[in-house]
Amino acid sequence: MLSILAQAASGWANLDEFLFIAMPYAVIVLFLFATIRRFIGDKFTYSSYSSQFLENKHQFYVAVPWHFGIISLFLGHLIGFLVPRGVLWWNQVPLRLYIIELGALIFAVSALFGLVNAVLRRVNNSRVRIVTSRMDFIIILMLLFQVLSGMYVAVFDRWGTNWFAGVLAPWLWSLFKLNPDISAVRDLPLSVKLHIVGAFLIFAVFPFTRLVHVLVVPITYLWRLPQQVIWNRKGRTPSQQQ
Helix, strand or coil: CHHHHHHHHHHHHHHHHHHHHHHHHHHHHHHHHHHHHHHHHHHHHCCCCCCCCCCCHHHHHHHHHHHHHHHHHHHHHHHHHHCHHHHHHHCCCHHHHHHHHHHHHHHHHHHHHHHHHHHHHHHHCHHHHHCCCHHHHHHHHHHHHHHHHHHHHHHHCCCHHHHHHHHHHHHHHHHHCCCCCCCCHHHCCHHHHHHHHHHHHHHHHHHHCHHHHHHHCCHHHHCCCCCEECCCCCCCCCEECC
16 A cells, blocks of 8 residues: 555656746747747737737737736746745735735736637627637637636635745746756645646647737837828718827
8 A cells, every 4th residue: 555655746746846937948949939939930820810800899808807917917927037035925914815816816806807708709799700720729729728717726725826936936937047956846746737838839830820919019009199090981970090
């Protein structure tokens, strides 16, 4: 019996080493190679392939809540990675901890709302459905899993900002320093491990999806002058649109 338990423990340990040491490095190599290769060989596919001209009203309820939520969550994770001690210092005060945890959950709900609307838009609108590839549905499902698993962690495995800054940030830094240390990661709940693995899987398929458009997003639109659109049609006067 003890030997069986020992073998099982050894198997889990090997699995942790694969998931949290081997897989991250493999994903980083794949991400860089495939992304650069796609940009050099087929740079014109670096686009979100917007279907706004097919149906615009419903897209508003997809793009706005999704981008608002996911960008906020990404910045939150980035802050936890870059300044983990600052996050732990902030969380020393319970009220501030509650605020940051509630804010993250609200951003996750916003992202989930956008993703659900993205699925409904692509399923219910025939014109949008025609231009939707299999990979589009796959990445949307992967993102849905990631957001839902993150919300599960936020509700049932509190407090995410603390264990991210105290456990995941040091682990990620150890990967970047080429001296991986997963001693603390081994003890994380299964839900947290699934959330981590889901994130790396998204990075693995990232270069093969339309998500690559975020790498070349024209951020100058944030400060450029309003675009002028001139209608060359009888009976219409030139107008300006934002």
